[in-house]
Amino acid sequence: MSAHAQLLIVLLPLLAAPLAALMRTPDAAWALATAIAWSVLSLALLLLLQVQAEGVLSYAIGGWAAPWGIEYRLDPLGALLQLLLAAVAAAILPWTRQSAARELERARLPGFYAALLLLQAGLLGIVATGDAFNVFVFLEISSLSTYALIAMGRDRRALTAAFRYLILGTLGATFYLIGVGLLYALTGTLNMADLAARLPAVADTRTAHTAVVFVTVGLGLKLAMFPLHAWLPNAYAYAPSAVTALLAATATKVALYVLVRFVWTIFGAEFAFGAIPLAALLGVLAVLGMLIASAVAVRQDEVKRLLAWSSVAQIGYALAGLALASGAGLAAALLHLANHGLMKGALFLALGNIAWRFGNTRLSTLRGLGRAMPWTMAAFVAGGLSLVGVPLTVGFVSKWALLQAALAAGAWWLVGAIALASLLALAYVWRVVEVAYFEASESRDLRCEAPLGLLLPTWLLVLANLWLGIDTRWTLGLAEAAARALAGAGL
Amino acid sequence: MSSLGLYNYWIVIALMMVGLYAVIARGHLVKKLIGLTLFQTAVFFLYISMGFVHGGAAPILSEGVAVYSNPLPHVLILTAIVVGVATTALGLALVVRIREAYGSVDEDELERMDSDA
Numbered sequence: 001m002s003a004h005a006q007l008l009i010v011l012l013p014l015l016a017a018p019l020a021a022l023m024r025t026p027d028a029a030w031a032l033a034t035a036i037a038w039s040v041l042s043l044a045l046l047l048l049l050q051v052q053a054e055g056v057l058s059y060a061i062g063g064w065a066a067p068w069g070i071e072y073r074l075d076p077l078g079a080l081l082q083l084l085l086a087a088v089a090a091a092i093l094p095w096t097r098q099s100a101a102r103e104l105e106r107a108r109l110p111g112f113y114a115a116l117l118l119l120q121a122g123l124l125g126i127v128a129t130g131d132a133f134n135v136f137v138f139l140e141i142s143s144l145s146t147y148a149l150i151a152m153g154r155d156r157r158a159l160t161a162a163f164r165y166l167i168l169g170t171l172g173a174t175f176y177l178i179g180v181g182l183l184y185a186l187t188g189t190l191n192m193a194d195l196a197a198r199l200p201a202v203a204d205t206r207t208a209h210t211a212v213v214f215v216t217v218g219l220g221l222k223l224a225m226f227p228l229h230a231w232l233p234n235a236y237a238y239a240p241s242a243v244t245a246l247l248a249a250t251a252t253k254v255a256l257y258v259l260v261r262f263v264w265t266i267f268g269a270e271f272a273f274g275a276i277p278l279a280a281l282l283g284v285l286a287v288l289g290m291l292i293a294s295a296v297a298v299r300q301d302e303v304k305r306l307l308a309w310s311s312v313a314q315i316g317y318a319l320a321g322l323a324l325a326s327g328a329g330l331a332a333a334l335l336h337l338a339n340h341g342l343m344k345g346a347l348f349l350a351l352g353n354i355a356w357r358f359g360n361t362r363l364s365t366l367r368g369l370g371r372a373m374p375w376t377m378a379a380f381v382a383g384g385l386s387l388v389g390v391p392l393t394v395g396f397v398s399k400w401a402l403l404q405a406a407l408a409a410g411a412w413w414l415v416g417a418i419a420l421a422s423l424l425a426l427a428y429v430w431r432v433v434e435v436a437y438f439e440a441s442e443s444r445d446l447r448c449e450a451p452l453g454l455l456l457p458t459w460l461l462v463l464a465n466l467w468l469g470i471d472t473r474w475t476l477g478l479a480e481a482a483a484r485a486l487a488g489a490g491l
Numbered sequence: 492m493s494s495l496g497l498y499n500y501w502i503v504i505a506l507m508m509v510g511l512y513a514v515i516a517r518g519h520l521v522k523k524l525i526g527l528t529l530f531q532t533a534v535f536f537l538y539i540s541m542g543f544v545h546g547g548a549a550p551i552l553s554e555g556v557a558v559y560s561n562p563l564p565h566v567l568i569l570t571a572i573v574v575g576v577a578t579t580a581l582g583l584a585l586v587v588r589i590r591e592a593y594g595s596v597d598e599d600e601l602e603r604m605d606s607d608a
Binding site: 136163171 | 520523524530534537538541574577582585586588592605
């Protein structure tokens with residue numbers, strides 16, 4: 001069993017998806033999806049231990065050896081990402097039952113859980129595979145289920161948001177496909193390790209440069225790199241709460257993972273940052289994204305949308321870490337990837353609790369909620385503090401790592417940008433806190449806390465935020481090991 | 492080889508630009524999807540052109556044939572076509588639901604209705 005764990009982790013949710021769709025009652029579909037999510041989590045833990053003990057794992061699908069067959073390849077970075085995906089899904093799915101039952105029609109629920117499982121299978125597959133074309137297939141599996149999931153939102157604007165994401169997401173994936181095609185034309189291989197070995201011989205061609213550009217732009221669309229983020233705010237704002245939480249915590253992270261994989265494993269840092277001014281490009285876009293998206297977030301009146309804009313800004317932090325083109329910057333970016341997943345997961349679940357009670361998350365709805373829903377609002381505040389980067393939260397850990405990497409690289413522009421963006425984050429979190437705690441609502445001063453089934457998963461993620469913010473050895477060690485494996489000891 | 496000899500690739504570029512232009516410039520959602528499909532089809536052509544080997548036969552093992560075309564890109568594109576069909580189907584389904592919810596499939600009108608609401 002453990003010999004096939006690399007394949008099983010993708011196969012389990014993929015095979016369970018049609019089963020979930022066939023279930024008669026929503027609860028049966030939910031129970032199946034939750035059981036799968038927890039099995040996937042145990043597999044992810046198993047794989048992480050295996051990677052730590054044995055180094056890079058390789059699995060030949062159907063016994064066809066790489067580079068002819070499709071190889072599944074798991075290194076420390078992949079194991080870290082799979083664990084993040086599995087853990088977030090395992091925390092969110094128990095929460096989903098009550099939230100989805102209220103936000104979706106009953107008849108749609110089995111399909112909803114099937115799409116969630118497909119999304120999970122696609123995301124895990126992207127991380128599991130060592131084949132550039134296979135990444136495209138899994139990217140589309142996850143994207144197609146995402147479009148369907150977003151369209152299930154209650155507001156009719158969910159439909160237009162899903163359509164817009166479908167157009168932009170497909171353009172992004174097709175751009176990626178063009179890039180991979182050009183690489184294949186140059187090297188005759190699609191296996192990532194094989195590509196990395198053969199690319200240096202042909203790196204000095206216009207085709208190779210074009211391929212880098214196509215892959216970067218395509219993935220930039222999928223990971224919502226500023227200014228390619230146009231699909232994100234509406235998609236997050238109108239999707240069902242559980243979908244928003246899952247997407248915000250995982251989907252863009254996985255696209256960013258693919259970018260890291262291409263830049264560091266396939267192109268190699270020397271080529272990507274030397275032959276092409278990728279570092280400068282990513283750096284400028286990252287800083288612009290951090291500042292502009294944060295400034296837009298401050299002006300939002302719908303809290304879900306506010307957090308969506310904050311997500312665009314947070315992606316900027318991770319990109320800035322990449323743009324430093326150093327091992328420390330990469331480690332900080334990876335750390336932020338995982339930590340931001342935890343924060344946004346917790347924040348969107350807290351918002352989901354509010355949506356469960358009141359049906360919307362407008363700022364005016366939150367008036368006086370500090371007293372009415374104390375546990376939910378406390379969770380939101382904890383997540384918000386993490387977003388700002390207050391010490392003892394995960395947000396502080398990754399921002400600190402990023403600052404240190406920036407100082408080591410002498411990138412003062414980044415230090416300034418981080419400080420400014422953190423102030424803006426403080427401003428938008430404060431707006432919510434002010435309304436919830438310092439404005440009394442005349443119509444409502446009764447306690448109307450969310451039920452335990454919603455509160456427990458929310459607080460599980462919040463506690464993970466705090467715990468990993470205090471005890472940083474584990475996550476920091478994982479991120480640094482992943483960065484070392486990618487960048488080599490020298491960088 | 493003159494650049495005209497690579498006419499496949501010129502067709503690919505032309506189709507790709509037509510498709511991309513339609514996606515960006517057209518307000519009608521179905522026309523956007525048509526553009527998207529054109530754009531994807533151009534990429535299919537790109538892959539299939541790559542697989543062609545000058546003087547190569549169809550990749551079926553047979554006596555007396557030494558040079559075969561590369562079958563892998565064809566197989567890849569089969570997968571990509573399936574993905575493309577699924578995307579188009581989902582896109583059209585969304586257009587139907589948008590039409591039901593808004594009574595229009597024109598992007599500008601949809602935006603106007605959303606900003607009024």
